[in-house]
Amino acid sequence: MTVGEAGSREAGPRTPRPVKAGADDPVEVRMTVNGTPTVLSLPARVTLADALRDHLGLTGTHVGCEHGVCGMCTVLVDGEAARACLLFAVQLDGTDIVTVEGLGRPDSLHPLQESFGRHHALQCGFCTPGFLMSSYDLLVNKPDVTEEELPEELSGVICRCTGYRNILTAVDQTRRAHPEGIPGPGNCVRTALVGRAGQGTDASGGPDEAGDTVSPSVQDIVLPSGDPTIAVRITTEIDLPEDRVWGVLDDIYLLARCLPGAELTDDYGNGHYAGRARVSVGPIKLAFNGVAQILEHDREAGRLRAIAQGQDTGGAQTQADITLTTEATGTGTAMHADAKVYLTGRIAQFGRALAGDVSRRMFEQFADAVTEAATSGQAPSGPVKAPSALSLVFAPLLDRVRRLLRGAGPRRRSGRDKER
């Protein structure tokens, strides 16, 4: 579409609600994003693009010019293409947003995404989300568009790699393959949102019904849809009764002391916490500030589930969905830690294998610390340090020495049941 037309068609389908607030005053906005209702409390100056990327972890929406010119940030607002950099999130209360993450799944791509891959329509890929969302909007609203009209119709998105020829071919082939109209977005499903209702699913309960006073920053946790970067399962056998282990799991402050490199900094109530965590591997040192929420704490069922999100100043972001389960064995307690970890930004440079090693090592250290705390009834004697590159290399040797030294004391055996 032309830039001029973009102004009329991409300006958004509804008159934005008037918002009177200081630039930094938080304003509540409810949106359905890729099929998931969510509530955010955002300063009025936050654009939709920043809300999606920074507050919901949906970094598929790219930002180029931030002036409405390049089209990189194109998303659907109530079914119509819109520049996410030109809209303030707080103006969009009650809207339905679809981003490129909602278009298709890695294991089931949208036909447009398939076609972009098949026709080599992505070079650096920076413009790809904007082109996908713009061409989706075009084919939905103008299914009879001709091949000749495509260059002008799609001219509202700029490809700095100048890969236009293949992009136009990909869109044209999708149009030809679906003369009856292209399929709708294929990944708009409810995901595990943590809204103000604090139920870890969606925000339908709303803050007023829930009556809670959770800090705004805690409301922003949302786990990405799709596969995690890393999935780890660690099983630990502790030669102590389940009750003793739950003596640690029941005490969130004690539990936090067992997390490598982590500290609890605030308790917002209602199962919401703020904290800090440090991770260092070789030259990469990251300090995360984050929030966490206990979703399930059931001693009877032997199950504790928490989700957490942290961000460092360099933009690295990590999110995790962690479930601890315990079961009595003949001689003690088996504790399983299942973690799904999502990494974006600088931390993703670790690579999947190394990040998997770091995560596994952290959970092993955590299990060691829980064992120590359950045995002594106190926090571990020193701070539990985050794993270093050296500790990863020597971890197997250290484990062996530790087992030998532990002698007749309560044993803790750890095994990696499964890692993907």
Ligand code: FES
């Ligand atoms: S970033 Fe929004 S149009 Fe360029």
Ligand code: FES
């Ligand atoms: S593929 Fe690089 S900007 Fe378009």
